[in-house]
Amino acid sequence: MPKEYQIKLPHNTTGKNVKVEENCELPWDVLHIIAKRLDFDDLFHFAGVCTNWRAFHKIYWRNFLTSQKPLLLHKSYHGNNQSLYTLGSISDQKDYCLKMKSCFIQSTKAIYVSSSGRYFIMLAHDNSFLLINPFTRIKKVINVSTFEVKFQYSANNALLAFGKSSEEFVLVVICDLNVSRSLNVYQSRNCGWVTYSTMENQGRVVNFVVFQYKIYVITDKANIGVLNLNSASIKFLELKSTPRGRIPAYRCWLVCCDEQLLMVDFIRNNMLPNVYKIDFSTMSYVKLETLGDIALFYATCRNCYALSDPNRWGYQSNSVYIVDSPPYPKCTMYSWDDKKLQKDITLPSPTSPGRHFALGWSFRHLRDEVDYSLVE
Template sequence: MMKKVEENGLVSMDVFGVICEKLDFDDLFQLAGVCKCWRTLHESYWESFMESEVPLLVQTSYGEKACYFISLCQRKIYCSNMMDYARGCSYAGFSCGYVIMAKANNSLLLMNPFTRRKIDLWQPFHSSLVSYPCHAIIAYVKDSTDFIIVLLSERNSSLYIYQTQNCEWNRWYDPCRVVDFVVFQHIVYVITDDAQIGVVILKSNTFKFLQLNNVPSFTSTDLKLVSSDGNLLVVHFVPRHKFEVYKVDFASMDWIKLETLGDVALFYAKNTKCYALSNPVSRGYEKNCLYYIDQSTTLCEVYSMNNYNFPLYISGETVAPSRSRPYWSDWCFRHVRDEVDYSLLE
């Protein structure tokens, strides 16, 4: 097809790429509608572009109608006006390519800025999602078209799960305070503020806590669960104060403190998810480091496990063109797709 396009005197892939580099997300979608040949070129360009731009930082601000996707390494800002649909909503997370927004009627709106798809979940939540911050992810059900939404409410530190197969919310009751969760090897894991790790039994609305050895004796709300290259990690990070990483060894059922991340970088957002990226140098990032963003600032701090008292450096390249303070900032890993398997915990 590419050869035919060039023989017909139409734009080549190289020229098409130059054109695309000057466009924002919204313009790129319109470009694909020029003709059949341009649509083919666009599909090829879009996949390679999104693969190379990992991760992107997502940011918007109070009073803004636009959403900005920022490439720290390329020092480029891409704009999308799709977030105009989400005025009056509050941010709940980025997952599986979707921005998750909580609406004023306590339902959720899922918007994929890369495919332009929107999903309204009309089933209302139990309490106000807009008044109280929440963190949510999407996970698809294995061998099914259904998906679930896992949501952690800061109002009561409780876990809620919405399942499309029955279109209702369920709350997982437990006296322990859940501070984070992650999908690891098709199972939803949670961690509490006293470092208990458990699995979510989706069919019975219960937790099953793991009997682990060498559990650190601390209580903290700054704990994150991370899936990294087949390992379940626990990150205990407090800016300029604490940076510890543990691996859960399922063979010995031990917590093992890591002295180094090796060829891995962590991408940590204060109120949402923490990601791990292998071979970060190939993406322009440093290994054995943690990239930290907080929605109260437009800066990205970079910490090394060798010295966590002070950041290696602070990047100012996250600043989107805005006249007001940031509303939220998060990391966008476009190709991360979480999937759960109900049969594993029957």
């Protein structure tokens, strides 16, 4: 049984030639085998079979959601302008089909933005953002009235964070507005949008991440600041050094892992990025020559995540996994240990005919939280 799903079994169960008890209860190791073969929709109905299955499902589903195993979100197009979303596990070579028509039927014309906090963030044609959680079937619609988002462009990036020990949430997006780009923040506690601006010498915000209960942002001049959710301002760190040159928005990412804040810069025509750690003791960038026991997961121009102890999930440490889209998505692993090593990894076989595109990585265990009391 996989480590992430170790469950205490009932007495007298071996997993082989098990007799079903008179009350029709199945041993939990058998239920585990059944559950692994089910899609998300089927798993939702799994708990409704009987008390025995409901008790197993409660533990299985909790472990499933907190698993750090990376999933890839795919979108496929086929006849009659129909589209299908699937989440693929490379290590398991399995596609989980998302059949939730109530959530996705109105989203076929929406533009996928990012995956954050177990939600898929999408930009709809009616100038609203859709927050869709396929694991709980929750959908939130955030209307935009204070600014207009051009439908033919997606927001460059988006982040969803919840208040600490609360269901209040913050949605942070960077939107294309005519020829300019703006940082916009929605807070559920006041149901309003605020547009943030930065001083010209600091540059434009191009990316953000939650780190130690605060939202950190980075500009195209490599300046880093903390978002103040109480006063619509950004407090920039007094860094003693920054990487040289302007950083294009499509290649710069802030990533947190193992209590470290990292800046990842995917250099043009070089699949091994420059990675810097923000050293808060010296207030400077420190270029890393190795990632150690960390792997990076990057979907071109979509999102970037870091995972510690990746060997546990079937991935290699000190490496970067990059996913391209056209014509059919593929994943390539690049190693820091052997910079000449490139390994193409087979993605789960498509479950339907048509064109397939990788939209980005999804880490279902992540639920970013912010603490309002930490913001000055």
